Amino acid sequence: xxxxxxxxxxxxxxxxxxxxxxxxxxxxxxxxxxxxxxxxxxxxxxxxxxxxxxxxxxxxxxxxxxxxxxxxxxxxxxxxxxxxxxxxxxxxxxxxxxxxxxxxxxxxxxxxxxxxxxxxxxxxxxxxxxxxxxxxxxxxxxxxxxxxxxxxxxxxxxxxxxxxxxxxxxxxxxxxxxxxxxxxxxxxxxxxxxxxxxxxxxxxxxxxxxxxxxxxxxxxxxxxxxxxxxxxxxxxxxxxxxxxxxxxxxxxxxxxxxxxxxxxxxxxxxxxxxxxxxxxxxxxxxxxxxxxxxxxxxxxxxxxxxxxxxxxxxxxxxxxxxxxxxxxxxxxxxxxxxxxxxxxxxxxxxxxxxxxxxxxxxxxxxxxxxxxxxxxxxx
Amino acid sequence: xxxxxxxxxxxxxxxxxxxxxxxxxxxxxxxxxxxxxxxxxxxxxxxxxxxxxxxxxxxxxxxxxxxxxxxxxxxxxxxxxxxxxxxxxxxxxxxxxxxxxxxxxxxxxxxxxxxxxxxxxxxxxxxxxxxxxxxxxxxxxxxxxxxxxxxxxxxxxxxxxxxxxxxxxxxxxxxxxxxxxxxxxxxxxxxxxxxxxxxxxxxxxxxxxxxxxxxxxxxxxxxxxxxxxxxxxxxxxxxxxxxxxxxxxxxxxxxxxxxxxxxxxxxxxxxxxxxxxxxxxxxxxxxxxxxxxxxxxxxxxxxxxxxxxxxxxxxxxxxxxxxxxxxxxxxxxxxxxxxxxxxxxxxxxxxxxxxxxxxxxxxxxxxxxxxxxxxxxxxxxxxxxxxxxxxxxxxxxxxxxxxxxxxxxxxxxxxxxxxxxxxxx
Numbered sequence: 001x002x003x004x005x006x007x008x009x010x011x012x013x014x015x016x017x018x019x020x021x022x023x024x025x026x027x028x029x030x031x032x033x034x035x036x037x038x039x040x041x042x043x044x045x046x047x048x049x050x051x052x053x054x055x056x057x058x059x060x061x062x063x064x065x066x067x068x069x070x071x072x073x074x075x076x077x078x079x080x081x082x083x084x085x086x087x088x089x090x091x092x093x094x095x096x097x098x099x100x101x102x103x104x105x106x107x108x109x110x111x112x113x114x115x116x117x118x119x120x121x122x123x124x125x126x127x128x129x130x131x132x133x134x135x136x137x138x139x140x141x142x143x144x145x146x147x148x149x150x151x152x153x154x155x156x157x158x159x160x161x162x163x164x165x166x167x168x169x170x171x172x173x174x175x176x177x178x179x180x181x182x183x184x185x186x187x188x189x190x191x192x193x194x195x196x197x198x199x200x201x202x203x204x205x206x207x208x209x210x211x212x213x214x215x216x217x218x219x220x221x222x223x224x225x226x227x228x229x230x231x232x233x234x235x236x237x238x239x240x241x242x243x244x245x246x247x248x249x250x251x252x253x254x255x256x257x258x259x260x261x262x263x264x265x266x267x268x269x270x271x272x273x274x275x276x277x278x279x280x281x282x283x284x285x286x287x288x289x290x291x292x293x294x295x296x297x298x299x300x301x302x303x304x305x306x307x308x309x310x311x312x313x314x315x316x317x318x319x320x321x322x323x324x325x326x327x328x329x330x331x332x333x334x335x336x337x338x339x340x341x342x343x344x345x346x347x348x349x350x351x352x353x354x355x356x357x358x359x360x361x362x363x364x365x366x367x368x369x370x371x372x373x374x375x376x377x378x379x
Numbered sequence: 380x381x382x383x384x385x386x387x388x389x390x391x392x393x394x395x396x397x398x399x400x401x402x403x404x405x406x407x408x409x410x411x412x413x414x415x416x417x418x419x420x421x422x423x424x425x426x427x428x429x430x431x432x433x434x435x436x437x438x439x440x441x442x443x444x445x446x447x448x449x450x451x452x453x454x455x456x457x458x459x460x461x462x463x464x465x466x467x468x469x470x471x472x473x474x475x476x477x478x479x480x481x482x483x484x485x486x487x488x489x490x491x492x493x494x495x496x497x498x499x500x501x502x503x504x505x506x507x508x509x510x511x512x513x514x515x516x517x518x519x520x521x522x523x524x525x526x527x528x529x530x531x532x533x534x535x536x537x538x539x540x541x542x543x544x545x546x547x548x549x550x551x552x553x554x555x556x557x558x559x560x561x562x563x564x565x566x567x568x569x570x571x572x573x574x575x576x577x578x579x580x581x582x583x584x585x586x587x588x589x590x591x592x593x594x595x596x597x598x599x600x601x602x603x604x605x606x607x608x609x610x611x612x613x614x615x616x617x618x619x620x621x622x623x624x625x626x627x628x629x630x631x632x633x634x635x636x637x638x639x640x641x642x643x644x645x646x647x648x649x650x651x652x653x654x655x656x657x658x659x660x661x662x663x664x665x666x667x668x669x670x671x672x673x674x675x676x677x678x679x680x681x682x683x684x685x686x687x688x689x690x691x692x693x694x695x696x697x698x699x700x701x702x703x704x705x706x707x708x709x710x711x712x713x714x715x716x717x718x719x720x721x722x723x724x725x726x727x728x729x730x731x732x733x734x735x736x737x738x739x740x741x742x743x744x745x746x747x748x749x750x751x752x753x754x755x756x757x758x759x760x761x762x763x764x765x766x767x768x769x770x771x772x773x774x775x776x777x778x779x780x781x782x783x784x785x786x787x788x789x790x791x792x793x794x795x796x797x798x799x800x801x802x803x804x
Contacts (some may be wrong), residue, residue, distance in 0.1 A: 283542065287542060315536045318536065319546060370536055371534055374534040378564040379564055379714070
């Protein structure tokens with residue numbers, strides 16, 4: 001059947017499966033609705049290799065296998081979209097540190113992020129939107145002896161808890177701003193329990209309440225030199241952006257796979273009427289395989305920092321969002337009342353699917369960036 | 380014929396150039412008032428080179444019963460999707476309707492989709508500038524007239540031939556038949572130095588307009604200094620030579636630079652090249668042949684300093700108030716390659732059906748037929764007719780003809796007729 005059947009050895013798939021079925025599955029509704037943050041399950045997933053397949057320096061095969069990381073995320077996402085998202089956050093933070101310039105963090109923190117011993121969030125939504133000229137940067141830093149002092153607020157950062165870390169960017173007082181200054185910002189890692197860092201609750205969401213999402217307030221937070229990953233951020237960002245975006249594809253793929261299963265199940269009793277619906281399981285399956293093929297092809301090119309390559313990755317991500325929305329809508333229509341019940345996983349897929357479509361980079365953000373790149377390349 | 384009968388207008392069926400009897404065609408020696416029947420039979424269309432017999436009298440036609448503006452139709456019915464809002468794309472839409480195709484047509488254009496005749500761009504300055512551009516139709520108007528659903532400023536990102544779906548920067552589209560009218564993009568300057576952005580490429584109206592605005596600013600500054608602005612043109616091919624002629628006629632100081640010793644040497648016989656060079660020089664164009672550009676730096680507000688090796692160890696630096704790169708065009712292949720179509724220098728299509736694959740056609744500057752890329756206007760009408768005939772149900776074969784290039788340099792007008800076997804450089 002192709003690329004999707006091959007299981008890379010850097011992930012312990014049977015162990016992963018056991019964690020998903022045994023530890024995660026019983027918690028899905030509590031995670032989705034009650035805000036349960038599944039820290040223990042997240043750690044177990046780490047031990048099964050869910051967070052290290054893409055980190056060359058952190059797995060036994062010394063390979064940067066983004067496709068395997070996506071596959072792991074997808075398998076987790078079939079059961080729980082919230083957890084798949086948090087797996088992405090974890091993967092992203094490991095990616096930042098591995099590609100960053102702090103030898104100290106590569107030694108101390110990176111192995112723990114890769115194993116899941118330390119859980120990690122990513123506050124890159126605002127910076128990514130800033131670089132796409134969608135909004136302004138919300139964190140400001142001032143150079144001091146031994147590091148920077150940072151102030152500001154980020155409205156939503158996920159996979160946070162008092163013992164967690166996160167990666168985010170801030171602009172520096174005194175450096176040029178606007179277009180002239182883009183690329184002069186600083187990327188750093190922060191501990192949630194540092195003085196001055198506060199996690200504030202956010203309003204209730206449509207779902208996925210247990211993702212450890214908080215508003216992050218920084219008040220005179222000192223970040224030492226060892227925790228600076230890139231200064232200036234420009235070249236580092238160009239190097240990590242393809243991996244950052246490509247990894248997210250796993251979230252959508254898991255939801256699509258789950259929707260296909262639900263559609264197949266509904267067809268056992270409703271097939272005689274379901275065939276009047278578009279976006280059948282077969283149609284979705286075909287488009288899912290196209291995306292998986294693209295992930296495998298692009299997995300080998302993630303360090304190519306050109307706009308042309310980034311555009312290919314953005315296209316894969318856009319295809320994933322659009323397919324996810326169609327798959328969740330289709331699953332709802334195929335399942336009818338059974339899917340509409342609050343107890344049904346199908347309605348949860350619908351809500352998780354919206355998240356995939358709006359989490360940075362959202363569909364509109366992806367299209368804006370692709371428009372920019374295509375216009376500049378003249379094709 | 381009675382002298383008091385109204386003057387008629389005739390349209391060239393290949394390129395839509397309009398011959399107005401009232402205006403004549405002075406450059407060809409036809410004074411205003413010359414009736415079509417009095418024009419010698421060896422006269423040819425000054426834009427695309429077809430003969431007099433390809434002209435058709437324009438008779439007023441009852442306006443097609445059109446619907447409301449089609450730019451915001453909520454539901455797309457499957458039908459034809461045309462990718463490209465240039466001459467080829469619009470001609471394809473026109474041909475479909477002309478042959479009675481009544482299905483849904485969606486046209487996707489990366490630019491604003493306005494219809495205009497690109498060859499005019501190389502003659503505008505000596506006629507006063509952009510205002511001299513004739514026959515521009517806004518995309519909305521063209522769409523309304525042809526009942527076409529329009530997506531402007533929209534890029535096709537990815538195409539799935541199995542599911543017949545197109546991912547665009549404004550949403551997904553489904554197609555029964557797809558027509559690729561992607562055109563060719565200009566070769567971008569990539570010389571050593573920081574001045575590459577100072578070399579304007581003017582491959583479409585938008586780029587030409589930006590250049591024109593810059594030129595206005597440059598003219599103002601130069602006139603204040605009591606001199607003519609100096610324009611440097613890199614590339615003495617078809618467009619480079621036409622622009623050089625146009626600019627010198629409009630009072631600019633012009634330098635025309637090329638790697639080859641003579642202008643248009645790739646297509647012209649040696650004596651024709653020499654004649655062209657002498658004609659341009661006679662008008663005052665500074666032709667610098669055999670020049671290899673080694674470095675380009677920005678110079679002053681809008682210009683460029685161009686460092687060249689002239690052979691035998693000679694170097695020169697040319698400073699221009701404004702510079703243009705006319706370094707040729709390359710068929711747009713990215714989409715075709717990504718969807719698995721056969722490509723060589725262009726998108727390879729069947730020479731009779733113009734199909735690139737099942738349900739996928741291509742025409743215009745992006746295609747290669749029997750190893751040839753024409754990059755001229757003339758074949759487009761006939762290609763569009765052929766494709767429309769296949770989609771509308773009464774298929775006729777396309778006939779490859781020899782490409783004809785019209786070099787619109789009034790100082791030395793030339794027609795180049797190439798055998799189809801002759802490779803395009």
